[in-house]
Amino acid sequence: MPDGPAPRPLLHFAPERNWMNDPNGLVFHKGRYHLFYQCNPDGVTHAHLSWGHASSTDLVTWAHHPVAIRDDEDGEIFSGSVVIDHGNTSGFGTADAPALIALYTLASREPDRQSQALAYSTDDGMTWTKYPGNPVLDRGTTDFRDPKVFRYEGPEGSYWVMVAVEALDRQVLLHRSDDLIHWTFLSSFGPERAVDGIWECPDLFSLAVDGDPSDVRWVLLISLNPGGIAGGSGTQYVIGHFDGVTFTADADATGEEIDWLDYGRDCYAGVTFDGLAREERTLIAWMSNWDYVHSLHHTEGPLQHGMMTLPRRLSLVRADGRLRLRQRPVSAPVAEETVVADAVVGALTVVAELLEAARISVRIDTQDAAGFALSLRCDAAGEGGVVLSYDRDARELRLDRTAEGAAVHESFPSVEQMPVTGGPLVDLVIWLDRASVEVFADGGTRVLTDLLAPQQGSSFAVQGIGGDVRVERIAVAGAVPVAAEELV
Ligand code: FRU
Numbered sequence: 247m248p249d250g251p252a253p254r255p256l257l258h259f260a261p262e263r264n265w266m267n268d269p270n271g272l273v274f275h276k277g278r279y280h281l282f283y284q285c286n287p288d289g290v291t292h293a294h295l296s297w298g299h300a301s302s303t304d305l306v307t308w309a310h311h312p313v314a315i316r317d318d319e320d321g322e323i324f325s326g327s328v329v330i331d332h333g334n335t336s337g338f339g340t341a342d343a344p345a346l347i348a349l350y351t352l353a354s355r356e357p358d359r360q361s362q363a364l365a366y367s368t369d370d371g372m373t374w375t376k377y378p379g380n381p382v383l384d385r386g387t388t389d390f391r392d393p394k395v396f397r398y399e400g401p402e403g404s405y406w407v408m409v410a411v412e413a414l415d416r417q418v419l420l421h422r423s424d425d426l427i428h429w430t431f432l433s434s435f436g437p438e439r440a441v442d443g444i445w446e447c448p449d450l451f452s453l454a455v456d457g458d459p460s461d462v463r464w465v466l467l468i469s470l471n472p473g474g475i476a477g478g479s480g481t482q483y484v485i486g487h488f489d490g491v492t493f494t495a496d497a498d499a500t501g502e503e504i505d506w507l508d509y510g511r512d513c514y515a516g517v518t519f520d521g522l523a524r525e526e527r528t529l530i531a532w533m534s535n536w537d538y539v540h541s542l543h544h545t546e547g548p549l550q551h552g553m554m555t556l557p558r559r560l561s562l563v564r565a566d567g568r569l570r571l572r573q574r575p576v577s578a579p580v581a582e583e584t585v586v587a588d589a590v591v592g593a594l595t596v597v598a599e600l601l602e603a604a605r606i607s608v609r610i611d612t613q614d615a616a617g618f619a620l621s622l623r624c625d626a627a628g629e630g631g632v633v634l635s636y637d638r639d640a641r642e643l644r645l646d647r648t649a650e651g652a653a654v655h656e657s658f659p660s661v662e663q664m665p666v667t668g669g670p671l672v673d674l675v676i677w678l679d680r681a682s683v684e685v686f687a688d689g690g691t692r693v694l695t696d697l698l699a700p701q702q703g704s705s706f707a708v709q710g711i712g713g714d715v716r717v718e719r720i721a722v723a724g725a726v727p728v729a730a731e732e733l734v
Contacts, residue, residue, distance in 0.1 A: 256603035256725040257578045257679045258533065258553040261298055262310050265290050265543055266552040268447060268515035269530045270297055271314075271328035271348055273371070274522050279305055280371050281530065281554070282348075284325060287313045290543040290550065295322035295353070299371070305528075305557045306579050307728045315348065315365050315374045324360070325392045325447055326350030328371070329406070329426070329520050336426045338366035338377075346371050347426050349408060351391035352381050359384070360391045362410060364426060383421060383429045389413040392447045394517060395426070402490030407432070409466075413444040418468060420450075420493065433492040435466065439504050440482045442473030447515040450493060451527055453562040455569060462524075463496065463562055464488040465571060467507065469515050471536050474506075476662045478537035479514040481507040485562070485569050496569075507571065509664035510645065510695035511535045512682070513555055528576055531555045533682055533697060538655035545654060547700050548681035555695055556677060556684060563691060566667065570691040575677065575684075580605050580723040587708075587720040595717050596628050596707040603725035606676040608708070609718040612638050613670045616712030621705075622678060623698075628707035632698055634676070634685060635711065641668030643687055643694065651699035664694045671718075679725075 254260050264286050271282035278301045285298035299314040315323045328348045331339055339345030345366045352363040361381035365374040383393075393410040406423045416437030421429040436445065447469040455461040466484045474480015483505050486495040507516060508531070516531025533553050534542065542549045558573040583605075586597050600623060610618055617636040624631030633646040643664045651658035666672075666687050677684040680701065685694040708717050 253548050253680055255548050255553050255679045255681060256727070257580070257677065258556060258682065259300065259308055259530075260548070260553040261285060261300075261551050264288070264551060265292055266298065266532075267292065267534070267539070268325045268532050269517060269554060270325050270350065272517060272519040272530060273328040273330065273346065274519050275330055275346065276370060278303055279519065280328065281308070282314055282328065283554075285313065287316065292540070295324055297323055297348070297350070301371070305576050311372065314371070315350065315376070320380070321352045321354030324351035324353045325515065326362070327394045327517065327520065329395050329397065331426065335406070335424060336366065339368055343368065348374060349382070349393040349395050349426070351393065353391070358388050360387065360389055361385070362390070362393045362408070362429075377427070379427070382427050383408070385412075387412060389444070390419075394447075394449045396451065396520060398422075398490055400490045407450070409448045409450045411445045411448055411468075413446055416441045416445045418445065418448045418466065418493075420491075435493050436468075439484065440468075440470055440473055440480075443470040445470050447517060449517045450488065451518055452488070452524060453527060453560060454524060455562045456564055457525070457561070463569065464493060465560075465562070466493055467516065471514070474511070474514075475504075475509055476511040477657075477660065478511060478535040481513060481516055481531070483507050483571055485571075505571070508693045508695050510662050510693075511537070511660060512697045513693070513695040516555070518560065525561070527560045529558045529560055529573070533695060537657050541655040542697070549654070549697060549699075553682065563689070565688065565691055572690040573686070573693050574690045575686075578605065578677070579726050579728045581726050583607070583721040583723040585719060585721045587717045589719075590717040591714055592710070593714050594628055594707060594709045596626065596705055597720065600678075600704050600706045601722065601724040602701065603679040605723045606678060606706070607719070607721045608672075608674050608676070610636075610672050610708065611670055611716040611718055612636065612672065612710070613716070614713045615710040615715045618711055618715045619709045621707045621709070622676070622683065623701050623703050624705050624707055625703040626705050628705070628709060631703050631706070632683060634674075636672055638668060638670065641666055643685065643692075645683070645685065645694055645696055647696055647698060650702070654699050658699070662694055662696060664692050666692055
């Protein structure tokens with residue numbers, strides 16, 4: 247390994263040091279996006295869980311802040327959420343200067359117990375005080391966790407709702423409160439659909455279908471581990487209705503089929519920001535998998551500390567006669583696009599000098615072929631690298647990272663599969679970073695996120711399978727360096 251600081255991802259949030267897992271307490275407040283996250287302040291292992299903190303005005307440039315909420319003798323600070331207490335319902339702020347309220351899981355060992363606890367901040371999230379009456383919601387169980395709180399305004403009234411999981415029971419539990427301190431049970435959801443792993447990190451929010459405010463549905467996100475579509479950690483979503491008490495899945499929205507937020511191996515524990523308008527609902531997920539994350543933290547380089555996915559704006563769209571969640575990256579530090587291939591017909595097109603990080607937009611016509619293979623980070627002859635292929639008959643995209651990462655962990659090399667609408671013409675947007683790839687297909691209703699082992703080659707190639715393909719267009723927008731913000 248060369249001396250000097252390890253190369254960091256260029257487009258993705260990564261902590262400056264130590265261990266990171268789930269995003270926590272995502273909140274947009276006074277013009278800043280706050281990202282708290284599971285961290286170990288003292289090392290690169292999953293221990294001493296506390297909340298790290300960063301903030302940004304544009305979701306691109308992040309300022310790193312001191313650890314926000316630290317573990318103590320009562321237990322570790324597991325995942326949770328933050329809301330702005332506008333009405334000062336808790337009494338921890340004032341009507342003019344609302345407090346930020348964090349609800350998190352207090353995970354104690356003696357006794358083995360997980361309960362929900364509260365901390366408040368009266369300085370816009372910079373310092374936090376744990377509520378002396380913690381915990382605020384305790385069921386006396388060992389795996390009750392990951393509270394996501396939101397303000398419900400509807401026919402039933404206006405109050406706080408918390409969704410959390412009884413992880414081992416594969417159940418999402420809903421509670422309500424008027425003051426964020428006293429909670430009463432509303433209802434539960436599950437177990438159903440994907441249940442081959444414990445349920446974690448739920449989120450519940452409303453979105454308008456095709457932007458129509460008169461057709462609003464609710465989306466329940468449930469991360470599960472293992473049992474994800476690509477193996478190990480994954481996230482399913484359920485579209486339905488929430489009447490202020492009960493979440494009910496819509497029969498017409500999803501049927502019995504399981505809907506997956508992401509078909510890759512490295513998109514987990516994703517939750518959305520509080521404090522944004524419905525049409526700005528934005529998700530950030532942890533870009534990793536519990537199958538091998540413990541090994542990643544012992545590597546050097548961009549995988550070491552973990553990273554988050556690009557922030558993704560969510561919407562609901564009707565596609566193929568059913569509703570789907572659409573994800574679109576909000577913003578990222580990339581330059582103007584350069585068209586690197588334009589109407590090229592042939593068996594093999596090689597584009598050299600692929601940037602380390604870039605947004606790559608491709609449009610390929612497979613009219614005279616059975617599909618194509620797109621190699622990222624391959625050598626100048628088109629060999630090696632990560633291969634994204636399209637199988638027209640199977641209507642499937644595959645991402646093959648088997649050439650990478652056997653040294654990282656035995657279960658790291660893998661081939662992911664993602665169903666797509668299909669047809670001869672394929673449009674993809676691929677976000678490549680130093681150690682990750684995010685593929686957006688079908689307009690963002692199909693997404694595949696994978697970590698990658700450190701880069702091998704620096705070319706990319708498109709090759710027809712079963713015939714020549716016509717590369718209508720390949721456009722690349724390379725990453726531009728962003729300076730870290732000053733600490734605020
Ligand atoms: C999900 C998770 C959560 C828990 C946290 C602990 O990755 O297991 O359920 O709160 O991580 O770090």
